[in-house]
Amino acid sequence: MRRTCFAAWCLPLMLALGVAQAKPQRVVVLGGSVTEIVYDLGQGERLVAGDDSSIYPAAALKLPRVGYYRSVPVEGVVAMKPDLVLASENAGPPKALERLRALGIDLEVVSDSPSIESLYRRIEQIARELQAPEEGEKLIAQVRREVQAAQALPSTPRRALVLLNRTGPMMAAGGDTAANAVLRLAGLENVLASQKGYKPISAEGLATLQPDMIIISAASAKAAGGIDKVKAGAGIAATPAARENRILAMDDLLILGLGPRVGLAIEQLKAAAK
């Protein structure tokens, strides 16, 4: 009798301890900005699936895909038998996430907005969920160091414009985008700060805005036929940026997302703004 009682007390306790201590080993990530940090924390081998936006680093491309993180398939995620799902706060639809939770899946939503505070919070949350707090602190310290170093560099205030071309008209980054946040960190002013999100911009609009500096994503520059073609493009040719040769092609994720490499992004922008 005594023994059974002891076992009855012990079992839940052991289970609780076991659950608390077992590191999640089958992790599904939803959102490229989350995936990048998991790899930066050195925890990439614990991932069993990612989503279509998980394209960095190269190892993430080899993960099985469960679709796009904004239309998450419930069964698809469950089929990967995850013991942890790390979802960007932009993942959805909300109903799918609700249902994953209802099925007993451990789902953690992490901060993912275009600000540097959100980046730090994201790293901290992911490190906590992966039970790798030391790596998290190390990464945050490293990013902070890099950002401080980059911000200490002399900056040249310029009126800048960020362009993006996804098979169609040029799109320009507005005030609530990650690109805008990166510009501000580099001491630059976004000429379209009053615009919301990414919107198409016309050749005339480009000429009217008269930016001193144009940043175009590398993939867009390539699609347009190289930086020289961009420079000679309608509208762009008439800007101070083209005249003073201040057009920069920048890695897509560096300028369009605010990830752990933000220090490098600031450095590149400052160098080009001189």
Next chain:
Amino acid sequence: MRLLSDSGKLAPQPVLTVLTCCLAVAALAATASGAVFIPWTSMPGLLWGDVPPGDALLHNILIEIRLPRVLFSAVTGAALAVAGVTMQALFRNPLAEPGLVGITLGAALGAVFAIVMTSGGFLVVATAAFLGSLAATFLAYAVGSRYRGAAGLLLAGIAINTVAASGIGILTYLASDVQLRDLTFWNLGSLAGADWRTLVWLGPWTMLLLIYLCRQWRVLNALLLGEREAAHLGFALPSVRRRLIVAIALLVGPLVAVTGGIGFVGLVVPHLVRMLLGAHHRYLMPASVVAGALTLTLADWLSRVMVSPAELPIGLVTSLVGGPFFFWLLLRGRSASMQGG
């Protein structure tokens, strides 16, 4: 039992029986398979028996996710097919279907408007989608009836679809990032939103309207002869037309609000059934209910298993698989005319 009816088409009862059996098999297969593997042998236990704690997850997936989704796709497919048959008879036009004349996009415009302009929940969005589909149907009808033949309706459909698409475009431009996420869904169509709550509301609602429309087979048959002939046969056409149009909008609008635009089913399923059975609406309507349910159940099943664990948009599957199949049937040269047998 005769296999061929007088008109040279297949006899209706055996065809209905076979279709119903196919639907049952397809529904079973769709329930039994998906991204998560559930062995056949454990199905009955999961459905009716005591669920061992280890299988709670499988039980939940089966009951809470797959079953409502399969049922909802069957209901939606039936509704789209019957809407197609009814419109084809009503407009006396083999091209009529909810998508072509703008009902689907009208509903989408209503829904998108509600998403962007209000922050209302499902009921607001569904009501707006219904109003949009109703407005589009009436417009299509008003313009279409001013011209003889297919031209008027087709032009009306093009105009309505253009207006609705540009309206959606403008609203998309105005939408915030969060709202945009809700909007993308409308362009693709998906049955992933199906759950018991929507099914409990929309299932009986759809059934009632399906029964109502199936009972209208006499007037639909009469319309095949011509509008004047139908009137001479004693049908009060203006009021019948209005009733049918409202019924179609009531049928399709709320479903589209949940699933987004799913094309193709409403156009092709009626034609396939007509090739088999001829154009007697007494049999054409119930056969379309079953065939529509069968088609969408299969399509949704394919969309779930083809690229598992990811999912294909259902609209892609219906047109990708159904389109070439329809082509093949047409090339075989069998008559798919409105008059059928």
